[in-house]
Amino acid sequence: MQISRNKKLPGINIKLNECGLKATLPRIKVVEALQNSKKPLSAAEIYKLTKKYTDRASIYRSLRVFTECGITDEINLNEGFLRYEISGKKHHHHIKCDNCGAIKCIDICIKLDVEKLTGYRINKHSIEFNGVCPNCLKNYS
Amino acid sequence: MQISRNKKLPGINIKLNECGLKATLPRIKVVEALQNSKKPLSAAEIYKLTKKYTDRASIYRSLRVFTECGITDEINLNEGFLRYEISGKKHHHHIKCDNCGAIKCIDICIKLDVEKLTGYRINKHSIEFNGVCPNCLKNYS
DNA sequence: AATATAAATGCAAATCAGTCGCAATAAAAA
DNA sequence: TTTTTATTGCGACTGATTTGCATTTATATT
Incomplete structure (x- = not known):
C-alpha cells in the first residue's frame, strides 16, 4: 500500500x-x-x-x-x-460507568504493597472497576 | 440423567x-x-x-x-x-505465578478508597496480579 | 539511487471462550 | 402422583483473537 x-x-x-x-x-x-x-x-x-x-x-x-x-x-x-x-507518563488504572460508558482514570495503585506483601516480582497487574458514575447516579435517582 | x-x-x-x-x-x-x-x-x-x-x-x-x-x-x-x-467469608484478590501457575490470595483491597475518590457506586472490581513467586525467583537465580 | 534482506502485511482459515435456541428431562410444587 | 416450570444437553453460532503463508515494504547495504 x-x-x-x-x-x-x-x-x-x-x-x-x-x-x-x-x-x-x-x-x-x-x-x-x-x-x-x-x-x-x-x-x-x-x-x-x-x-x-x-x-x-x-x-x-x-x-x-x-x-x-x-x-x-x-x-x-x-x-x-x-x-x-x-503508555502515558503517570501510572494509573480505570473505572468504567456501566450506564454511560465513560472511562475515568484512577491514580491509586497497590502494586508496591502487593510486591512487598507477597515477595512476588510483579510483571503485570490489572486494577479495574465498574459501576455507576456520580452523574448517572444523580440522573437515575 | x-x-x-x-x-x-x-x-x-x-x-x-x-x-x-x-x-x-x-x-x-x-x-x-x-x-x-x-x-x-x-x-x-x-x-x-x-x-x-x-x-x-x-x-x-x-x-x-x-x-x-x-x-x-x-x-x-x-x-x-x-x-x-x-465465595468465601473474607473478600480477597489474587496473584498468579507465571512460572509455576500457583495462585495466591491477597487481602488488600482499594474498592472503598476508589468509591470515596470517584463518587462511583462500584458494582464490580477486579484487582489481579501476575508475576514470579518467591519460590520460583529463588530457583531461577 | 538501486538492491538485498528481514520484518511486516493482508487475506482466509482456524481457534477458543462463551452464548443461544429448542426439544427433552428432572426438580419442586400441587 | 401429576403438574408446572426450571434446567439440561445438543449443536449451531458469535465475537475476539491467532495463525499460515505468499506478497509487500521499510530499512540496511552497496
Missing part, C-alpha cells in the same frame, strides 16, 4: 525504530488513532478508525508488540475484549 | 434452593468441583472434572447464576478466560 507518509509525526517513527520496529503506515495509523482518542480503544474500535490502512490481524499484531515495547498499555475492563492506550 | 443423589452434601442443595435455584446433579457437581479445588477453576477445567454429569453450556449457565447469587466469585487473571471460586 503506497500512500504518502505522514511527515507530521516523525516522533512516532523514531519511537518505533527505537524499539526495533519498522515504522509502517498501518502501525502509524494505529498509534495515531490511540493518540487522538480520549479513552482507551478496543481492537474493533481501532479497526473502524484505520480500516483504510490495515486489517484486523495486523492491528492485533501491532498492539501486541506495542504493549511488549511499552508503547501502549493493555486494559481489561471485563468487557470481553481488551482496550489499549498510549 | 437419573443418578443417585449425593446425600453427603445437603448443605449445597439448601443453599441452591435458598437462591431460588433447583438443586440439579449438574449444578451440584460443579459446586463440588470448586469446593474440592485449592485454586479457582476455569470453565474448561470444571468441564474436565464434571463432563460425566453435564455439558459446557450448562456449566457456563450455572457459573453465571452462581455468581449472580453470590455462591461463586468470578476472577479475571488476564488469561483470556475467567476463573471461579466458591
